[in-house]
Amino acid sequence: MKTPIPTLLIWLIFLVVVIFAPFFLPRYYVAVLTNVLCWLGLALCWHFFSGTTKYISLGSAAFFGVGVYLTAIFGKTLPYYFILPLACVINFLFAGGVGLVTLRLRGMYFAIFTFGLAELLNNIILFWEMKVTGTRGRFVTPFDIYYPMVFITFGIILLTLVLRKSKFGLALRMIGENEEAAAHFGLNTTLYKILGFALSSALIGVIGAAFAPRWGYIDSGIAFNPLYSFMPAVMTLFGGTETMLGPVVGALLLSLVEEYLLTVLKEYFMLILGLVMIIILLTLPEGITGRVVKR
Amino acid sequence: MITLTLFFEILVGGIILGALYSLIAVGLNLQYGVTRMLNVAHGDFLMLGAYITYFSFTLFGINPFASMIVVAPLMFLIALIVYASILQRVVKISKSAEEVEWRSLLLCFGLSFVIQNVAMILWTANYRGYEAPSLGLVNIFGVTFEVNRIVIALISIIINVSLYLFLRFTKLGMAMRATVEQPEGAQLVGINIFMISAFSFSLGAILSGWAGTLISTFTTLNPFMGSSYTLIALVLVILAGIGSFKGNIVGGFLIGFLAYLTMRVIHSVLTLVVIYSCLIVILLVRPQGLFAR
Numbered sequence: 001m002k003t004p005i006p007t008l009l010i011w012l013i014f015l016v017v018v019i020f021a022p023f024f025l026p027r028y029y030v031a032v033l034t035n036v037l038c039w040l041g042l043a044l045c046w047h048f049f050s051g052t053t054k055y056i057s058l059g060s061a062a063f064f065g066v067g068v069y070l071t072a073i074f075g076k077t078l079p080y081y082f083i084l085p086l087a088c089v090i091n092f093l094f095a096g097g098v099g100l101v102t103l104r105l106r107g108m109y110f111a112i113f114t115f116g117l118a119e120l121l122n123n124i125i126l127f128w129e130m131k132v133t134g135t136r137g138r139f140v141t142p143f144d145i146y147y148p149m150v151f152i153t154f155g156i157i158l159l160t161l162v163l164r165k166s167k168f169g170l171a172l173r174m175i176g177e178n179e180e181a182a183a184h185f186g187l188n189t190t191l192y193k194i195l196g197f198a199l200s201s202a203l204i205g206v207i208g209a210a211f212a213p214r215w216g217y218i219d220s221g222i223a224f225n226p227l228y229s230f231m232p233a234v235m236t237l238f239g240g241t242e243t244m245l246g247p248v249v250g251a252l253l254l255s256l257v258e259e260y261l262l263t264v265l266k267e268y269f270m271l272i273l274g275l276v277m278i279i280i281l282l283t284l285p286e287g288i289t290g291r292v293v294k295r
Numbered sequence: 296m297i298t299l300t301l302f303f304e305i306l307v308g309g310i311i312l313g314a315l316y317s318l319i320a321v322g323l324n325l326q327y328g329v330t331r332m333l334n335v336a337h338g339d340f341l342m343l344g345a346y347i348t349y350f351s352f353t354l355f356g357i358n359p360f361a362s363m364i365v366v367a368p369l370m371f372l373i374a375l376i377v378y379a380s381i382l383q384r385v386v387k388i389s390k391s392a393e394e395v396e397w398r399s400l401l402l403c404f405g406l407s408f409v410i411q412n413v414a415m416i417l418w419t420a421n422y423r424g425y426e427a428p429s430l431g432l433v434n435i436f437g438v439t440f441e442v443n444r445i446v447i448a449l450i451s452i453i454i455n456v457s458l459y460l461f462l463r464f465t466k467l468g469m470a471m472r473a474t475v476e477q478p479e480g481a482q483l484v485g486i487n488i489f490m491i492s493a494f495s496f497s498l499g500a501i502l503s504g505w506a507g508t509l510i511s512t513f514t515t516l517n518p519f520m521g522s523s524y525t526l527i528a529l530v531l532v533i534l535a536g537i538g539s540f541k542g543n544i545v546g547g548f549l550i551g552f553l554a555y556l557t558m559r560v561i562h563s564v565l566t567l568v569v570i571y572s573c574l575i576v577i578l579l580v581r582p583q584g585l586f587a588r
Contacts, residue, residue, distance in 0.1 A: 119523075
């Protein structure tokens, strides 16, 4: 197993590169890098809970969308740096509620419930906009979100690095390995699962709130795009779920592939994503890092 | 008297919708019960069934209801290929029963994307519809209904009852039920789990294809129409309890009533919200489902 010092060093070098990137990279690549950072953050959040516990969340888009809408609604009245913690708290409570209902039960119920969550919120907001406010979408004041994204993504990296070694992170990993044994061991598995899910979703919400100004205009279809549910899962599974290297490698590679495919083969993107999912799940049970990093 | 008319409309409309819902969900319940793989591409199989009916009607003039005879073997074949070439492999690479569940779940999502987008490439994303031969209108309690809708409800009920009888009284059906109850025990008494799973999966696909046929007679088709039906079916499977066919029918009517009531009284956009509230209640109160033992 690798020592923590080189890991931190690699992250530090990465951070320095990312901070100075806008000074030597053309604008287009900075925009691409913003997307990559966003996906990296989402994949790490997904891995933190679903990757370790194997309780598959298919609802990341719901929390991401709530974050996006918070910025869209309060963007003109509240400062950006106030909305981000607000998104964190609201999504923590929201996901905690979802967890209370579903995480007492087997993983399948959780997956089914979260699967429809983004679609549900999409419909509620559609109805609300149609009947109450009489609008279809909302305008967001656009501005460059590169540095906020850097700050948030590296915050998430640091947090997950620390939490993975903590009692909390170990509890989640134990649940993933053998939940029954964890319960016999005296662990309140439901509590840890709910807290883990709430924290992961809260951070996903922060990413959503931070990312919203990238679009000048949003509607419920953009905010609750199911892609935000699936891509983090696919990235993590592609990279491997055993270590944190998995979601990082998966997110870096697949977000670049996504960027390329969306510009070149837009019509075939979802088809290719589906095929990639099938191939990964059938041929790479441990992800691409699984072979390299053996515990 | 307006409220009484509305009451009857919701009553009959709910029954009609409920019968269809129970057909939509029964295939998924069968598939999950036997194979323990949650086929979230269920609605996409439904979409395929709807398109087969559409093309057999517009190209060959086959009556939509009669096209169920065409839909069945095609769906069976497609599902069998999918099961044998993709899903069955999951069992081999997974280390535990839980891993089979989550791996096959994500796999079915990939499958869903593939089916939807292949359909889009083949048939474009445009909405398609056809004018199904109408059997006229009928007046029930002062409310006018299309006879077609009632025929749809009757066909759904007949399929459900036949399936129940098949599972209850035939040897194959018993083998399937045995696999639902006790996969290991079933293997011990000489049931070939792979064959039974492949058959159940394909039979479930036929049922969803038939649901697609029935749905295509009154709504427009689109490669992405399946997702909303998948959601309804998923909720119904939990509500009914896995492997419970009684629950499936009762739950279908329950959701049907609520959905129709919402559509009629509030707004169709909120149908999903109401169905989801049911799911929350059932997860809190009786997560094993209404009729599970």
